[in-house]
Amino acid sequence: xxxxxxxxxxxxxxxxxxxxxxxxxxxQSIGMSVEPAVSTIPLPDESDRIFYDVARVxxxxxxTGNTKHFPNEPFIxxxxxxLRGVL
Numbered sequence: 572x573x574x575x576x577x578x579x580x581x582x583x584x585x586x587x588x589x590x591x592x593x594x595x596x597x598x599q600s601i602g603m604s605v606e607p608a609v610s611t612i613p614l615p616d617e618s619d620r621i622f623y624d625v626a627r628v629x630x631x632x633x634x635t636g637n638t639k640h641f642p643n644e645p646f647i648x649x650x651x652x653x654l655r656g657v658l
Contacts, residue, residue: 572599574618605629615640623647 575598578584579591586594607628614620619640626633626646633646634653641647648656 574622603629612642 576595579586579594605625607624610624614623622633623641632648632653634648634650636650638647638649
């Protein structure tokens with residue numbers, strides 16, 4: 572949750588406090604807790620591993636603007652790719 576709050580607080584995203592609060596509330600209220608086994612696939616940023624591992628084992632979509640930090644997997648989407656699939 573701390574990572575989500577940090578990202579949503581980045582000034583370049585321009586997300587106001589109320590929207591940030593609502594998104595964090597939704598993630599916390601409808602999300603599920605997962606403790607996956609740690610993968611050994613090389614990643615350039617070790618702090619991204621938890622997001623990759625959780626998505627990998629929970630049949631979730633990992634939405635990220637940094638797809639270059641992850642292997643080419645069908646469950647990893649840019650925000651635009653994700654929105655095209657749900658809108």
